[in-house]
Amino acid sequence: MRxxxxxxxxxxxxxxxxxxxxxxxxxxxxxxxxxxxxRRAIIKALCIPGYQVPFASRxxxxxxxxxxxxxxxxxxCLTKRDTLKIIDQGADDTTxxxxxxxxxxxxxxxxxxxxxxxxxxxxxxxxxxxTPLKKKQIFVYQVPIPEPLAxxxxxxxxxxxxxxxxxxxxxxxxxxxxxxKNGHIETAYAYPVKTNDRYIMDPSxxxxxxxxxxxxxxxxxxxxxxxxxxxxxxxxYTKVKSLDxxxxxxxxxKAEHACDICGSKNTxxxxxxxxxxxxxxxxxxxxxxxxxxxxx
Amino acid sequence: xxIPLLKVTNLSKSYDNIVGCKNISMSLYPGEVLGIxxxxxxxxxxxxxxxxGNLEPDRGKIIFNINNKETDFLNISESEKRKFIRTDLAFVxxxxxxxxxxxxxxxxxxxxxxxxxxxxxxxxxRSLATKWVNKVEIDKSRIDDLxxxxxxxxxxxxxxxxxxxxxxxxIFMDEPTGGLDVSVQARVLDLIRSLVNELNLTVIIVSxxxxxxxxxxxxxxxMKNGTVIESGLSDQVLEDPxxxxxxxxxxxxxxx
Numbered sequence: 001m002r003x004x005x006x007x008x009x010x011x012x013x014x015x016x017x018x019x020x021x022x023x024x025x026x027x028x029x030x031x032x033x034x035x036x037x038x039r040r041a042i043i044k045a046l047c048i049p050g051y052q053v054p055f056a057s058r059x060x061x062x063x064x065x066x067x068x069x070x071x072x073x074x075x076x077c078l079t080k081r082d083t084l085k086i087i088d089q090g091a092d093d094t095t096x097x098x099x100x101x102x103x104x105x106x107x108x109x110x111x112x113x114x115x116x117x118x119x120x121x122x123x124x125x126x127x128x129x130x131t132p133l134k135k136k137q138i139f140v141y142q143v144p145i146p147e148p149l150a151x152x153x154x155x156x157x158x159x160x161x162x163x164x165x166x167x168x169x170x171x172x173x174x175x176x177x178x179x180x181k182n183g184h185i186e187t188a189y190a191y192p193v194k195t196n197d198r199y200i201m202d203p204s205x206x207x208x209x210x211x212x213x214x215x216x217x218x219x220x221x222x223x224x225x226x227x228x229x230x231x232x233x234x235x236x237y238t239k240v241k242s243l244d245x246x247x248x249x250x251x252x253x254k255a256e257h258a259c260d261i262c263g264s265k266n267t268x269x270x271x272x273x274x275x276x277x278x279x280x281x282x283x284x285x286x287x288x289x290x291x292x293x294x295x296x
Numbered sequence: 297x298x299i300p301l302l303k304v305t306n307l308s309k310s311y312d313n314i315v316g317c318k319n320i321s322m323s324l325y326p327g328e329v330l331g332i333x334x335x336x337x338x339x340x341x342x343x344x345x346x347x348x349g350n351l352e353p354d355r356g357k358i359i360f361n362i363n364n365k366e367t368d369f370l371n372i373s374e375s376e377k378r379k380f381i382r383t384d385l386a387f388v389x390x391x392x393x394x395x396x397x398x399x400x401x402x403x404x405x406x407x408x409x410x411x412x413x414x415x416x417x418x419x420x421x422r423s424l425a426t427k428w429v430n431k432v433e434i435d436k437s438r439i440d441d442l443x444x445x446x447x448x449x450x451x452x453x454x455x456x457x458x459x460x461x462x463x464x465x466x467i468f469m470d471e472p473t474g475g476l477d478v479s480v481q482a483r484v485l486d487l488i489r490s491l492v493n494e495l496n497l498t499v500i501i502v503s504x505x506x507x508x509x510x511x512x513x514x515x516x517x518x519m520k521n522g523t524v525i526e527s528g529l530s531d532q533v534l535e536d537p538x539x540x541x542x543x544x545x546x547x548x549x550x551x552x
Contacts, residue, residue, distance in 0.1 A: 152397070165375045167382075169412030173397075176411070177404050179418055180440050245418040 021109035028075040029107040034058055038076035038231070042222060045233035050199030051163070052146050057229040067100060067125060068226030070142035074123045077138050077222070078104070083111045085119035090127040090268070090285030097125075114288050126189070128210040130267045130289040133219035135236070141204040143225035146232065148192045148202040168200050171243060179248055188253065194241045195234055203240075209252045209268045214240040257282040262293035299361050301326045301498055302347070302466060307356030309342050315522040316342035320356070322517060322527070324466070329492060329499045331513030331530055333506060333545065339522040340502045341470060347500065348468045349381045360384070362465050383413055386459035390471040392451035396443050396458065402429065403439040406458050413462055428457040432487060449480035453487060460491065469501040473508060485511055506549050510534055518542050 026032065034056075041055035060068040078084070084104055088096035092114040100123060101112050113119050116131040123140040133139055149159040152170050162168070171192060178186040191208035195201045203214060204223060214221060214234060221234040234240060244250040258265045260281045267289060269282040284290035300323035309316040317339035324330050332340045345351040347358060349369070358369040362384055372380070389395040396405050406425040407415075415421050429439050432453040434446075443451055452472060459467060472488065473481040489512055492499060503509055509516050509530055517527040518539065526539045537543045 165378055167378065167412070169414070170408055172411040172416070173400055173404050173408045176407050176418065176421065177401060180401060180403055180422070246416050247419050 020106065022106050025107040027080070027108050028078045028104065029061075030058065030072065030075045034072075035076040038072055041231045042073065042076065042233060045222070045231050046220070046235045048199070049234055049238050050193075050195030050201040050232060052230040052232045054229055055231050057226045060226065062099070062103075064227040065144060066096060067123070067142035069224030069228075069231070070123050070125070070140050070226075071100060071103070071224075072226060073140045073222050073224035073231060074104070074121060075108075077121060077140070078108055078110060080108075080110060082120045083113050083118055085113050085116065085122045085288075086124075087122065087127060087129065087286075087288075088125045089270075090129075091287040093287065115292075116288055124206075126205050126207075127268070127285060128206055128213045130264075130284070130286045132213070133217050135218045137219040139217075139219045139221045141206070141221065141223045143202065143204040143223045143230070144227075145190075146202055146223065146225040146228050146230040148190075148200050163199060166198065168194075171200055172245070175243060175245065175248070179245070185244070185248060185251070191250075192243050194243060196238050197241075200243070201232060201234075201240075207254075207268055208242065208250075209254045211240070211242045211250070212252055216240075255282055259284045259290060259293075262290045264290070264293055298325055299364075300324060301328075301361055303357075303359045303361070304347065305357040305359075307343070307346060307353050307358065309346055309351060309353040315339070317346070317519070318522045320524055322524070324498065324500065326498055327496045328515060329497075329501065329513045331509035331516035332500065332502045332519060333504060333509055333516060334519035335504065335545075338519040340504075340519055342522075343519070344468050344470055344500060344502050348385055348387050349377060350387070360466070383462065384465045386462075386464035386467045388452075388455055388459050388467065388469040388472050390474040392443075392448075392455040395455045396451065398443050401440045401442055402434065402446070402454055405443065405454060406461055409458055409462050424461060428461050429454075431491075432457040433483075447480075448476050449484060452476060452484050456484075456488065456491070460495070460497075463495070465498060467497055467499045469499060471503055471505075472501065473503075473505070488512060506534065506546065518545070 038055055041053045045051065045053045058072060060071055062068060086097045086101045088094040091097060104110060105112060116129040121138045125142045147159055149162055152173065153159050153162065175185050189207050190202055190205045191211055193201050193203055193211060203211060216237055218236050220236055223232045242250040255269045255271060257269055259267060259269060261283050264284055267284045267286060270285045272281045272283060274281050302324040304320060304322050307320040308318050320343060332343065334340050346353040360367040360369055367380060403425045406428055407421045410421050410424060426436050426439060429436050434450055434453055443454060446454060473484050476484060485508060491497065501512055513530045516530040516533050517524045520541050526533060526542050533542065534546055537546050
């Protein structure tokens, strides 16, 4: 029998191809009982759209805030037939995306892709891809703070009560404050939504530009918060509405530019300072979408 | 015959072996201001907390009759109860910091009450909030300032505005002038009195300051060791106290 010592061997380490498959891990790192527990939480979350289901979050081999919740949800949903795509701020090649992709390569040996259409399971931090999600895709969000009421009411016992009795009036206070300070709703990310006309939900820190993509999506959307130990979900074809005022309707804001690489005018852009003189460039945050457009 | 807005029968609440209040019965009619006086630990706050839904009493009945609709306050579901508290009751805390969100602007604090009963039009919320800020004599240029920049008196006036904006049917006030200095107290009392007259409010006010009761309350009850020892019209009780304790209380008021 081999020793169960999971130290990465330096000689096997290849940066460009990711880590080699390590068969000493259980498939997708988590043990089967943990996956079963998480799947149960996911099923419950899908039955009650937007409701935060507590689950026994495990220690993961990465720090809190790096997607421990999302990784656990992904690990529990992953099968050997899946093709995985990981994005961080829209990009496939940023630190968080690369490290999580390598993690799953090493622990489950599944196929990975950067192409949104080809993926069956996509884990994301801070973005929804520009390419529309489709049927039979699972879309997993990494969530830092799952409780949209937390800034108003620090007591969890009280927020649970507020959710169960749909006491959501106070939720508009934040939007009111925005308008009275800035003349418009300043909240640009983690913009609260109402799911299936019932639960108010934090969509994780995606830009509000992406909020409309959650509405009536054919994909399964799952949200995992590792540190806060909560899972919630939006089943396919569910109504998701962003909160607003009658006289200040929801506005999915984006920068008024076209992408400097692919020329797209209707995608979410990153603003990049390119020199010491303060000149800037706007480029698509979704690298897969931008590359495909550029190569056409 | 006028039906009482609030009827309390044999209300008791104890904390383990310590009596909070015992067998309290009273009624409150529309447009009436009821004062509750008594020394510290006499059960005033326990009583008002039971009536306003902050505490669950051990025994007794609380019946509200609002617009000919009877509400058995202790036998309704939690969601109905919270809705009732939100729309029909208001609570002015002694410390305004307990009743306000200090990290939310004055206008946001007042507006929260409106949003919690379903207002979704920013313009309407804003204009109502401005109107009420004016009404409680806060300069309307302060509407977007945080409450932490307000003085004690302003905070208390802001809390009063927040509570009155939805026209609640019963307003509970727990020592509303407790932490304020004398001149500010006078101003806040004056404000409460004019609002009570103008809007015909029904108020239950707890205080150990007899001057406050004399100024505001039509009727009063005197509490000691958790029970009501004397009640009646406030002029009558204050001019001609029957119980030894009430006499002591009345005679101990300083006359400058």
